[in-house]
Amino acid sequence: MKFIADMMLGRLARWLRLYGYDTLYGITDDEGIIQVALAEGRVILTRDSGLAERAKKLGAEVIHLSSNFLEEQVEELKKYSLEFRELFPANARCPKCNGPIRPVKKEEIKGKVPQSVYERYDEFYVCGNCEQIYWPGRQWREMLKIDKRLRRI
DSSP: OOEEEOGGGHHHHHHHHHTTOOEEEOOOSHHHHHHHHHHHTOEEEESOHHHHHHHHHTTOOEEEOOOSSHHHHHHHHHTTTOOOOOOOGGGOBOTTTOOBEEEEOGGGGTTTSOHHHHHHOOOEEEETTTOOEEOSSHHHHHHHHHHHHHHHO
């Protein structure tokens, strides 16, 4: 399932990407969101009832979320049979640009990350679009804590 999230759902969009869902985010006008959803077969995620109604009338699939909180939004999405499996970087999409993330050999990123990071870690991933480099550091450990909470919902 592919999504397009409205501007109220940036945090949810990033988390959906981390769980491997192709999720567009950043289109600011409602008509643009509807056009992309229809052209690409994407499900619109929104908290805006006006956008939800207009999109449905034009034939777009819409999930109208009621909550402003990530945990409650995930709970709502689970009612649509979305699965939130344990986070694993190789299955994720880039939280910044939605590109696919792939594992890379440590040698490939030498000089592209701080030397201390290069020395401390052996596992690295890179986004195929924006070339952002990821590794299982402190920020990843914090995300895993949130992940456990989301999967318990």
